[in-house]
Amino acid sequence: MPDDTFDLIVVGGGAIGLSTARNAARRGWRTLVLEKFGVLNNEGSSAGASRQFRLQYAQHYMAELSLASQNFWAELQGYSQNTLVRQNGSLWFGDPDLDSQEGGIAAAEKVMESLHIPFTRLTAPQIEARFPFKALPKDYEGFFQANGGIIDLKSTEEAALNAALATGRVVIREWEPATDISESGRGVEVRTVHGRYHGARLAICAGAYVNETLKPLGLSLGIDIWQMSSAYFALTEPARHLPTWFVFQDPGDSALFYGFPEVDWAHPGYARVATDFPDKILTDPAQRSYAPSTKSLGLDAQWVREHMTGLDPMPRFTSTCLIALAQNSSRELLLDYTPAWGRAHSNIVTYTAGWAGKYIPIMGDMIVRMLSAPETELVYGDYRIPLDRFSIDWTQTN
Structure with missing residues (x-):
């Protein structure tokens, strides 16, 4: 096979792109990954050190996907000496009648019951007795699910990279964004500033940069790009058991927050607490500011001061x-065949959007299965x- 010809070209070398390349190479496909920046960067959804893993979802199929992902996580673990998913449990609490981008407490409980996922219901006093929270409204309720936990994101990306390179069939080109995509007799031609490559198949895994990547195809899709802030807070006393957590409360009153326990891979002696709302909503990733919102950090610190014990409420190690x-609220993820050049193509798949850190190992397999045969x-x-739960509402731009 010529040096510029591949069985699969992956545009986007983040966690999902690397997982896709690894799964393709395992099938014997010679695979090229084109990354706009360097691999393991902090320019998109792979920014930061940690993500939450959870089984609970308000949607039955999303909870099933989380359950199915566990075997893929166990297999990927073999490519890292670090623990990729630390199982310290997942706590959801707050107003049981509220929903958010994360789902809702009551709906998630119904799904867990139907799938026989064990969990323990808790009242506000019980939450305060077991975990380092205080002064919660007395009508708050929640649950603890023991299989949830925290993902070491950078170790996961490194494991996906190591697994891809170990196949001997993956070529990675850093600092080489795709500038044009066109149809060719060999499938798809992708041009960059450094050359042109031919692929029998194409996977677009560009995250927030997806519409920029799709421009040559005359396509766009409806996404909102959230710039979000987070911070770490110093432990002031020996840590009580703190799982990953999310609080559901009226955003008009005090906004939404989620958090992580202390971990050894990111700022030992600190716990991370983040806001679950955007500093601003962007239309282009180039509009990003690396400085967190002062307002967001202030709300973050206020939540820690009023409702957490054992933490200094001064934000540290802040980031975005x-x-x-x-934009379609019925879509948790966007994953679909790409209707390029006026017709549907089973050899081109686009993935973007959603809180997909927990699906990194299985998402690559899903994309490769779709490219192997129409599904x-x-x-x-x-x-x-x-x-069809992940289908994209495509817009023609030319």
Whole structure:
């Protein structure tokens, strides 16, 4: 095979792109990854050190996908000496009647019951007795699910990179953004500032940069790009058991927050607490500011001061990240075949949007399965994942 010809070209070398390349190479496909920046960068959804892993979802199929992902996480663990998912549990609490981008407490409980996922219901006093929270409204309720935990994101990316390179079939080009995509007799031609490459298949895994990548195809999709702030807070006393957590409360009153326990891979002696709302909503990743919002950090510090014990409420190690979210609120993730050049193509798949850190190992497999043969659902043991739940509302731009 010529040096410029591949079985698969992946545009985007973040966590999902690397997972896709690894899964393709395992099938014997010679794979090229084109990355706009360097691999393991902090320019998009892979920014930061940690992500939450959870089984609970308000949607049955999303919880099934989380359950199915566990075997893929266990397999990827073999490529890292660090623990990729630390199982310290997941706590959801707050107003049980409220929903958010994360789902809702009551709806998630119904899904867990139907899938026989164990969990423990808790009242506000019980939450305060077991975990380092205080002064919660007395009508707050929640649950603890023991299989949830915290993802070491950078170790996961490194494991996906190591696994891809170990196949001997993956070529990675850093600092080489795709500038043009066109149809060719060999499938798809992708041009960059350094050359042109031919692929039988194409996977677009560009995250917040997806519409920039799709421009040559005359396509765009509806996403909002959230710039979000987070901070770490110093432990002031020996840490009580703190799981990953999310609080559901009226955003008109005090906004939404989520957090992580202390970990050894990011600022030991500190716990991370983040806001679950955007500093601002962008239309282009180039609009990003690396400085967190003063207002967001102030609300973050206020939550810690009023409702957490054992933490100094002064924000430290502050940062921002970009998260692409579907404008269509019925779509948790966007994953679809790409209707390029006026017709549908089973050899081009686009993925973007959603809180997908927990799906890194299985998402690459999903994309490769779709590129192997036309699919309407993906079967993982007892779980059937309908792809129409992730379909994209495409817009023609020319």
